[in-house]
Amino acid sequence: SNLAASLEDTITPPVKVEQTQLLINGKFVDSASGKTFPTLDPRTGEVIAQVAEGDVEDVNRAVVAARKAFDEGPWPRMTAYERSKILFRFADLIEKHNDEIAALETWDNGKPYEQSAKIEVPMLARVFRYYAGWADKIHGMTVRGDGSHHVQTLHEPIGVAGQIIPWNFPLLMLSWKLGPALACGNTVVLKTAEQTPLSALLVGRLLHEAGLPEGVVNIVSGFGPTAGAAIASHMDIDKVAFTGSTDVGKIILELASKSNLKAVSLELGGKSPFIVCEDADVDQAVEMAHFALFFNQVTNFRQTYGQCCCAGSRTFVHERVYDEFVEKAKARAINRAVGDPFKSGIEQGPQVDSEQFEKILKYIRHGVDSGATLQAGGDRHGSKGYYIQPTVFSDVKDDMLIAKDEIFGPVQTILKFKNLDEVIARANNSRYGLAAGVFTQNLDTANRLMRALRVGSVWINCFDVFDATIPFGGYKMSGIGREKGIYSLNNYLQVKAVVTSIKNPAW
Numbered sequence: 001s002n003l004a005a006s007l008e009d010t011i012t013p014p015v016k017v018e019q020t021q022l023l024i025n026g027k028f029v030d031s032a033s034g035k036t037f038p039t040l041d042p043r044t045g046e047v048i049a050q051v052a053e054g055d056v057e058d059v060n061r062a063v064v065a066a067r068k069a070f071d072e073g074p075w076p077r078m079t080a081y082e083r084s085k086i087l088f089r090f091a092d093l094i095e096k097h098n099d100e101i102a103a104l105e106t107w108d109n110g111k112p113y114e115q116s117a118k119i120e121v122p123m124l125a126r127v128f129r130y131y132a133g134w135a136d137k138i139h140g141m142t143v144r145g146d147g148s149h150h151v152q153t154l155h156e157p158i159g160v161a162g163q164i165i166p167w168n169f170p171l172l173m174l175s176w177k178l179g180p181a182l183a184c185g186n187t188v189v190l191k192t193a194e195q196t197p198l199s200a201l202l203v204g205r206l207l208h209e210a211g212l213p214e215g216v217v218n219i220v221s222g223f224g225p226t227a228g229a230a231i232a233s234h235m236d237i238d239k240v241a242f243t244g245s246t247d248v249g250k251i252i253l254e255l256a257s258k259s260n261l262k263a264v265s266l267e268l269g270g271k272s273p274f275i276v277c278e279d280a281d282v283d284q285a286v287e288m289a290h291f292a293l294f295f296n297q298v299t300n301f302r303q304t305y306g307q308c309c310c311a312g313s314r315t316f317v318h319e320r321v322y323d324e325f326v327e328k329a330k331a332r333a334i335n336r337a338v339g340d341p342f343k344s345g346i347e348q349g350p351q352v353d354s355e356q357f358e359k360i361l362k363y364i365r366h367g368v369d370s371g372a373t374l375q376a377g378g379d380r381h382g383s384k385g386y387y388i389q390p391t392v393f394s395d396v397k398d399d400m401l402i403a404k405d406e407i408f409g410p411v412q413t414i415l416k417f418k419n420l421d422e423v424i425a426r427a428n429n430s431r432y433g434l435a436a437g438v439f440t441q442n443l444d445t446a447n448r449l450m451r452a453l454r455v456g457s458v459w460i461n462c463f464d465v466f467d468a469t470i471p472f473g474g475y476k477m478s479g480i481g482r483e484k485g486i487y488s489l490n491n492y493l494q495v496k497a498v499v500t501s502i503k504n505p506a507w
């Protein structure tokens with residue numbers, strides 16, 4: 001096909017890789033061991049750059065810098081207004097460097113450049129502006145105590161925050177964690193995912209250009225069991241925030257408890273139901289269920305072909321509209337533009353690496369073997385890089401592996417349902433509880449499902465709406481705590497109760 005042929009000539013990314021070292025105490029430095037690791041172009045599997053590989057000793061150095069910046073530096077001591085001005089300046093710099101950051105992100109991750117440039121980088125700026133706005137609005141309360149005491153609460157920064165992020169939205173994950181941490185006056189040691197270390201390092205440089213004092217944000221590229229585990233188990237880190245798989249989330253919690261009981265927030269896996277009711281607008285539901293519709297409108301991250309922890313990966317369709325839905329979902333999948341993510345009009349680039357690529361193909365084989373009907377796709381796309389055909393399964397049963405595990409790829413699984421009681425039970429029958437989509441024109445149906453679903457986000461007649469203002473997080477094994485919105489501030493604050501005795505209170 002045309003698209004497969006176009007994969008042969010890979011477009012040269014319009015950006016140069018400049019930062020490859022670790023960012024510690026405001027400076028780009030080599031790792032203590034001198035070791036590096038390659039970060040790969042998912043379009044070809046070729047090396048983009050060698051990146052300094054952080055390990056325990058580098059995390060230690062980063063923590064010393066962050067600790068000093070917290071205990072002695074200007075960051076938690078300057079006025080909140082000063083802090084917010086630095087964050088606003090940083091957001092301006094993000095906008096100035098929009099295309100450069102976006103190109104780096106696409107090169108490293110494989111997602112369509114149009115998505116990086118028009119959605120992700122603008123949202124990065126938006127999230128920082130949102131939290132910059134919070135910086136000078138964080139304050140405690142006065143409390144009417146029982147006795148003759150004056151009681152007040154102080155909301156204080158928690159200290160040194162460790163943050164570990166994944167590869168699917170490297171920049172957004174960074175912003176959801178750095179934004180609130182910095183607004184509250186904390187200092188940070190951040191570990192990026194080993195698949196996508198590049199964009200964060202450029203962002204780190206811009207943070208310092210915006211006036212961030214040294215040591216406030218330290219960025220350690222490296223692997224999970226080494227650098228990541230060093231953060232989770234560090235005795236001098238006060239809080240760890242993690243986004244990634246449920247399995248690793250459990251490890252983080254365990255390392256935190258075995259070390260210093262640091263506070264933990266986790267944003268983990270999902271297997272989110274997407275419920276298309278009998279009265280739904282099928283065309284709209286098909287489009288939403290599958291892909292982004294309005295590219296520069298409200299963000300719809302299905303554009304990232306399933307590499308989304310809250311992907312609507314169990315598509316429940318009412319039996320009355322099931323056949324129509326399956327036909328249309330299949331047609332839409334077959335028409336999906338897969339190819340070099342730097343080409344305009346491309347909806348789907350390669351998966352991030354060979355590991356994800358192989359894992360997805362394995363699940364597709366599982367689906368076929370377990371008796372689901374393969375409606376579209378089912379194989380790799382082209383012959384090089386990590387491209388996968390948009391794949392649609394119908395006749396999926398709840399107990400099939402493809403309906404239970406998080407696939408993290410462009411594989412849609414369609415299940416049939418008869419009535420609301422049944423779909424509520426089936427939707428909730430999951431160890432995950434991250435998000436759900438509901439498609440209906442009926443207000444009662446919408447309200448009933450909205451309350452019955454045991455998930456952290458319910459999107460009604462929309463999906464994957466990710467404003468900075470909206471809290472996001474999981475029920476059950478999808479996580480602990482919320483990110484974004486006002487709720488995220490709690491992750492980065494301590495509450496101190498101050499009680500003063502009053503001798504002769506007037507009242």
Ligand code: ADP
Pocket residue numbers: 164165166167168191192193194222223224225226227228229230232243244245246248249251252
């Ligand atoms: P994904 O499936 O998205 O790759 P992971 O949970 O494997 O999710 O990885 C998410 C982040 O967690 C990455 O930054 C990775 O390096 C890190 N990580 C993986 N294993 C560990 C570990 N044992 N301890 C700490 N961090 C880890």
